[in-house]
Amino acid sequence: MATATALRIGVVGGSIAGCAAAVAGSRAGADVTVYERSGAELQDRGFGIVIPPPLHRELVASGYLDARMETAPVATRVWLTREPGGRSTRELARQSSPVTPCNWGLLWRSLRVGAGASAGAGAGAGAVRYLRGEPVTSVGESPDGRAVVTTDRGEERYDIVVGADGHASRTRQLLAPGLTPEPAGYLVWRGAIPLSALADHPRELELLRGAWVTIGFPGGHGIFYLIPGTGDRLLAYAIYGRPPASPDADADPGPYVRELAREHFPAAWAEIVGHGTHRTTAWHPVADVQVPRAARAPLLLAGDAAGVSRPHTASGAVKALQDALCLERVLRDEPTVGAALERYADERTAAGAHLVELGRRMGRAQVEETPDWAAMGQEEVDVWFRGVLAGTRHYLYEQPGAGVTA
Numbered sequence: 446m447a448t449a450t451a452l453r454i455g456v457v458g459g460s461i462a463g464c465a466a467a468v469a470g471s472r473a474g475a476d477v478t479v480y481e482r483s484g485a486e487l488q489d490r491g492f493g494i495v496i497p498p499p500l501h502r503e504l505v506a507s508g509y510l511d512a513r514m515e516t517a518p519v520a521t522r523v524w525l526t527r528e529p530g531g532r533s534t535r536e537l538a539r540q541s542s543p544v545t546p547c548n549w550g551l552l553w554r555s556l557r558v559g560a561g562a563s564a565g566a567g568a569g570a571g572a573v574r575y576l577r578g579e580p581v582t583s584v585g586e587s588p589d590g591r592a593v594v595t596t597d598r599g600e601e602r603y604d605i606v607v608g609a610d611g612h613a614s615r616t617r618q619l620l621a622p623g624l625t626p627e628p629a630g631y632l633v634w635r636g637a638i639p640l641s642a643l644a645d646h647p648r649e650l651e652l653l654r655g656a657w658v659t660i661g662f663p664g665g666h667g668i669f670y671l672i673p674g675t676g677d678r679l680l681a682y683a684i685y686g687r688p689p690a691s692p693d694a695d696a697d698p699g700p701y702v703r704e705l706a707r708e709h710f711p712a713a714w715a716e717i718v719g720h721g722t723h724r725t726t727a728w729h730p731v732a733d734v735q736v737p738r739a740a741r742a743p744l745l746l747a748g749d750a751a752g753v754s755r756p757h758t759a760s761g762a763v764k765a766l767q768d769a770l771c772l773e774r775v776l777r778d779e780p781t782v783g784a785a786l787e788r789y790a791d792e793r794t795a796a797g798a799h800l801v802e803l804g805r806r807m808g809r810a811q812v813e814e815t816p817d818w819a820a821m822g823q824e825e826v827d828v829w830f831r832g833v834l835a836g837t838r839h840y841l842y843e844q845p846g847a848g849v850t851a
Contacts, residue, residue, distance in 0.1 A: 452470070452473075452474070452475035452476070452571075452604045452605065452776070452782070453475065453476050453477075453478075453602070453603045453604050453605075454466075454467075454470040454475045454476070454477045454478070454603055454604065454605045454606070454607060455477075455478050455480065455592065455594045455601065455603040455605070455606045455607070456470070456477060456478065456479040456480065456606075456607045456609055457480050457581050457584060457594070457606065457607065457608050457609060457610045457616050458479075458480070458481065458482075458608070458609035458610040458611060458748075458750070459479045459480065459481025459483075459557075459575060459576075459577065459609075460481075460553065460609065460611065460748075461549075461552060461553055461556060461748065461762050461765050461766075462609035462611075462747045462748025462749065462750070462765035462768065462769075463479055463481065463607070463609035463610075463747075463748075464479070464553065464556035464557050464559070464560045464575075465509065465556055465747075465748075465765055465766050465768070465769035466607045466609055466747050466768070466769050466772060467479050467560040467573050467575070468508070468509050468556065468559045468560050468573075468769060468773075469769040469770065469772040469773035469776070470571065470573075470605075470607075470772065470773075470776065471560065471570050471571045471572070471573050472507075472508070472570060472773050473571075473772075473773050473776035473777050474570065474571050474776075475571045475604075475605075475776065476571040476572050476573075477560075477571060477572070477573045477574070478573075478574045478576065478594075478601065478603075479560070479573065479574065479575045479576060480576050480579045480580070480581045480594065480596065481575065481576065481577050481578070481579065482578070482579065482580035482581070483577065483578065484577055484578030492548075492549045492550075492635050492636075492637060492681065492725060492727070493546055493547070493548065493549065493635075493637060493670060493672040493679070493681025493682075493683075494546070494547050494549050494552065494759070494761070494762045495544040495545060495546045495547070495657070495670065495759050495841075496544070496545050496547060496762060496763050496766065497543075497544070497545070497763065497840040498518060498543050498544070498545050500763065500766060500767070500840075501516065501545045503770070504766060504770075507770075508559060509556065509559050509766070509769070509770075510552075510555045510556065510559065511555045511558060511559070514547070514551055514552070514554075514555040515548075515551065515673035516545045516546060516547050516673065517545075517546045517547075517670070517671045517672055517673055517678060518543070518544070518545045518546070519543070519544060519546070519653075519654075519655055519656050519657055519670065519671075520541065520542070520543045520655065520656075521539055521540070521541060521542060521655060521656040521657075522539070522540045522541075522542035522656060522657055522658075522659065522841075523536065523538075523539050523652060523656045523657070523658050523659070524536070524537040524538045524539070524540075524658075524659050524661065524821075524826055525537065525658060525659065525660045525661070525711065525714075526660065526661045526662065526711075526818040526819060526821075527660075527662065527709065527710060527711045527819075528711070528819075529819040532711060532712035532715075533711060533712065534711035534712075534713060534714070535711075535819070537661070537818065537821050537822060537823070537825075537826050538821070538822065538823040538825075538826035538827065539656075539823070540826075540827070540830075540842075542657070542841055542842065544657060544670075544759075544840075544841065546657070546670050546671065546672045546681070547672065547673070547762075548672045548673045548674065548679070549762070550675075551673060552762065557575070560573045560575060561573060561575065579596055579598075580596065580597075581594055581595065581596055581610075581615075582595050582596060582597065583595045584606055584608070584615075584616055584619060584744070586743065586744075587602060590742070590743060591603060591604060591743055592604070592605065592606035592743040592744060594606060603743070604743060604782055605742075605743050605744075605745055605782060605786070606743060606744055606745070607745050607746075607747050607772075608620075608744065608745065608746045608747065608750040608751075609746075609747045609748050609750055609765075610750050611748070611749045611750060612626060612732075612734075612749040612750075612753045613626075614746070614749070614750035616744070616746065616750055617736060617746060617750050617751070619744055620736055620737075620738060620739075620740075620741055620744060620746060621736045621737060621738075624734060624736060625734065626732035626733060626734040626753055627732055627733055627734060628730050628731070628732045629730070629731040629732055629733065629755060629805075629808055629812075629813075630731075630813070631665070631685060631686060631687055631688065631730075631731055631808075631812050631813070632685070632686065632687070632688045632728055632729065632730055632731060633683055633684065633685050633728065633729065633731050633756055634682075634683070634684045634686075634698050634701070634702045634705075634726070634727075634728040635681075635682065635683050635725075635726070635727050635728070636681070636682055636698070636699070636702065636723045636724070636725055636726040636727070637672065637674075637679040637680065637681050637682070637723065637724045637725050638679065638680040638681075638682065638717070638718070638720070638723055638724065639677070639679065639680075639722070639724060640671075640674075640677050640678050640679060640680060641720075642680060642717050642718075642720040643680065643717060645716075646713050646716070646717055648713075649713055649714065649717065653669065653670065653671050653680065654671070657669065657670035658670070660709075660710055660711070660714055661811070661815065661816075661818035662686075662709035662710065662815075662818065663709070663815055663818075664686055664687055664812065664815060665684065665685045665686030665687070665705075665709070665811070665812050665815065666684075666685055666811050666812070666815070667682060667683070667684040667685070667705075667706070667710065667714075668682065668683045668684075669681070669682050669714075674724075679724060680717070682702075682718070683756060684702055684705060684706075685731070685756075685757075685808075685811065685812050686705055686812065688730075689701055697726065698726045698727065698728040699723050699726050701728075702718060702723075702726070703715075703718055703719045706718035706719060707719065731755050731756065731808065731812075732753060732755075733752075733753050733754055733755050733801045733804055733805065734752060734753050734801075735751075735752040735753075735754075735794075735797045735798050735801045736751055736752060736794065736797075737794070738790045738794055739751040739752070739768075739789065739790045739793045739794045739797065740786040740787070740789045740790040740793075741786065741790070742782055742783045742786045742787075743782065743786075744786075745772070745786055745789060745790075747765060747768040747769065747772070748761070748764065748765035748768060749761060749765070751764075751768065751793060751794075751797055752764070752797030752798070752800070752801060753801075754797070754800035754801045754803070754804035755801075755804030755805065755807065755808045756804075757804050757807035757808055757811060758800050758803055758804045758807065758839065758841070759841055760800050760804075763840075764796070764797065764800065767793075767796065768793055771789055771792055771793055772789060775788045775789045775792075799837065803834075803837055803839060806833050806834075806835065807833060810829070810830075810832075810833045816829055830842060
């Protein structure tokens, strides 16, 4: 874009999507201001996420991520369930499924550093201001077609405002008034467990060093994988199932997660979940939403603000990072802001809609209409999941049917 170096971009939200958008804008030559409402450091959340290995390599090569950021790559997915009539573990299937697990906090920190360093990342890179503890009170448009960001300190005008303010985005309402996430009817519990929980389970620890694990049970499933910690590695989990009879949003989710594990998991995995203190725990209803258009000059939505797919697609952070790469590309390639945002909207709206539909199919298959796990083996799992994919592609499931040997 010939005028990129003259652009001013405001980013509402300083989490992963916001920091990635800041790197993108700066690399394209714009001056960027990030508004983060929280006054605290965000890197202490510590939940696990996974990204495709090719995307991780691209982000490192292009300067979004520090090559020294620790990850815990694995190449295989292992499906487990509890032996019928007992408590032992039964392995159902193994599939080739390379992923790069990350610690949410470490990923955010690397992007945050990348945003700060991008001003010196080569000729033409723009400056980035990251304003912590600076909530945005409103976003609007001025008569000259620019965007206006208002905070308690006053107003600032920008050529583009990126809404990166999460699943409950207020910026989204400017492009899609009244649009809200649609509940799926079940919950996900997330957390991280110290690796000491695996001290008495060497077989499970050895499995996790080379694979991510799915444990199927009637009405849900659990996912487990290792992630880097601030010291030793952590065991990250996401467990999907029906809500308790009387859900309490303020209650510690740990006890209910342990109850689910005792009721449904093989004994070894139930002991792992029940052992010790969970470093971080959270739960929330599963929901999804997708805007009709992800951008309209001078506004653009990124990450969960543009669309939320059910977490089965493991695409929350992935989509935010891909949004940023697309933003940089269109800013560099297109002659005007309007043309850049139209192209962004075409590409990222379609990608988001695909993920929402795929997430719904995965949710039906793995939570709402779970199969008879105990009756399945390698062939049955492969055929079942090819049906779930229905001809579409996704990085977690590139080769259902490509079983791997132990």
